[in-house]
Amino acid sequence: MDRARRDGLVRVDLSEANPTRCGLGGDAALVSALGHARGAVYDPSPKGHAEARRAVAAYYAERGLTVDPEQVLLTASTSEAYGWLFKLLCDPGDAVLVPEPSYPLFELLARLEAVQLLPYPLRIEEDWRVDLDALERSVDERTRALLLVHPNNPTGSLVRVDEATQLETIAERRGLSLVVDEVFGDYVWPGRASGRLASFVGPRRALTFVLSGLSKVLALPQLKLGWMVVLGPQAERDEALRRLEVVADTYLSVGTPVQRALPELLAARADVQRRILDRVLGNARVLDEALSAAGGVARRLPADAGWYAVIEVPRTENEDAWVLRLLAEDGLLVHPGWFFDMPRDGFLVISLLPEPEPFAAAARALAERLR
Numbered sequence: 001m002d003r004a005r006r007d008g009l010v011r012v013d014l015s016e017a018n019p020t021r022c023g024l025g026g027d028a029a030l031v032s033a034l035g036h037a038r039g040a041v042y043d044p045s046p047k048g049h050a051e052a053r054r055a056v057a058a059y060y061a062e063r064g065l066t067v068d069p070e071q072v073l074l075t076a077s078t079s080e081a082y083g084w085l086f087k088l089l090c091d092p093g094d095a096v097l098v099p100e101p102s103y104p105l106f107e108l109l110a111r112l113e114a115v116q117l118l119p120y121p122l123r124i125e126e127d128w129r130v131d132l133d134a135l136e137r138s139v140d141e142r143t144r145a146l147l148l149v150h151p152n153n154p155t156g157s158l159v160r161v162d163e164a165t166q167l168e169t170i171a172e173r174r175g176l177s178l179v180v181d182e183v184f185g186d187y188v189w190p191g192r193a194s195g196r197l198a199s200f201v202g203p204r205r206a207l208t209f210v211l212s213g214l215s216k217v218l219a220l221p222q223l224k225l226g227w228m229v230v231l232g233p234q235a236e237r238d239e240a241l242r243r244l245e246v247v248a249d250t251y252l253s254v255g256t257p258v259q260r261a262l263p264e265l266l267a268a269r270a271d272v273q274r275r276i277l278d279r280v281l282g283n284a285r286v287l288d289e290a291l292s293a294a295g296g297v298a299r300r301l302p303a304d305a306g307w308y309a310v311i312e313v314p315r316t317e318n319e320d321a322w323v324l325r326l327l328a329e330d331g332l333l334v335h336p337g338w339f340f341d342m343p344r345d346g347f348l349v350i351s352l353l354p355e356p357e358p359f360a361a362a363a364r365a366l367a368e369r370l371r
């Protein structure tokens with residue numbers, strides 16, 4: 001990918017999911033909130049500044065979800081949160097269950113903590129469903145946690161309310177913690193919430209960690225502020241928080257200026273999120289139109305949320321051949337499905353964030369090429 005960009009082969013980068021390179025994300029005025037004098041005093045607090053943790057609780061309250069600020073712990077990013085949770089929950093050689101397809105960083109995040117991944121499949125029927133039987137069959141005596149990306153990246157699927165109950169039952173019965181990545185939770189598409197669980201924040205039967213952060217909530221990954229909310233039975237929750245505080249105190253990785261600016265930053269999210277959702281929905285519509293104008297040779301898989309489109313392509317060529325042809329002949333950069341561990345060959349994944357005009361031209365070229 002880097003070489004294709006360097007060699008000037010890329011006309012439209014449909015893999016671009018960095019909002020700050022798509023004319024989205026917070027504007028400079030938001031980032032300048034970090035320059036306030038309140039950030040000049042260093043008064044470290046391992047779990048994060050109390051005011052910042054209250055701002056996270058208020059963010060959930062505005063979504064109708066109750067969180068005690070004492071259950072919130074700040075991190076520099078969601079990726080860091082995963083690392084800390086693997087340290088907390090696993091000894092070297094222990095394992096965590098991860099959805100397949102999903103976010104490709106798990107492999108590295110786990111390997112850096114000497115943790116094994118046990119994939120469990122999501123299956124596409126009318127919508128994506130968790131294969132609960134396969135999941136349960138994968139659990140062994142070294143399995144410590146069940147990871148969920150909710151909404152999933154790249155499928156955009158949310159779990160159904162009944163699936164969430166069953167996942168929690170499995171976690172409770174098998175002594176697993178739930179780790180739920182909800183970074184895309186604010187980007188649910190209209191009409192797709194029904195029957196799906198909005199968030200795992202709430203009373204939980206199993207020890208549960210819900211992860212999110214500014215990377216997606218405000219489309220400002222460069223600010224380096226994420227968080228986890230610790231939920232579940234009180235004794236386990238308190239013990240987990242006590243231990244996590246030791247990890248957090250060891251690194252103290254979240255910068256003071258961003259913590260102090262957090263109430264102000266989160267208060268500005270509605271505008272940023274509206275612009276992103278408009279962009280994503282507009283691009284998804286244009287893509288669907290282009291695919292149908294090309295005779296329906298390919299289709300976008302249904303999604304509930306998020307910033308990505310998964311396209312099922314003709315299997316006359318394999319994914320890598322499609323990716324190379326689209327690059328060489330049309331100057332389009334797309335992800336092959338295998339990058340996200342799709343269940344079989346025959347999928348491409350694209351970002352729905354690029355600017356509308358180049359996106360529309362690229363969508364038409366992509367559809368024509370697939371035809």
Ligand SMILES: Cc1ncc(COP(=O)(O)O)c(C=O)c1O
Nearest residue numbers: 077078079103153183213215226
């Ligand atoms: C599902 C998911 N989780 C986490 C992240 C990373 O977020 P952060 O910047 O907070 O590490 C990403 C980034 O794309 C993501 O797609």
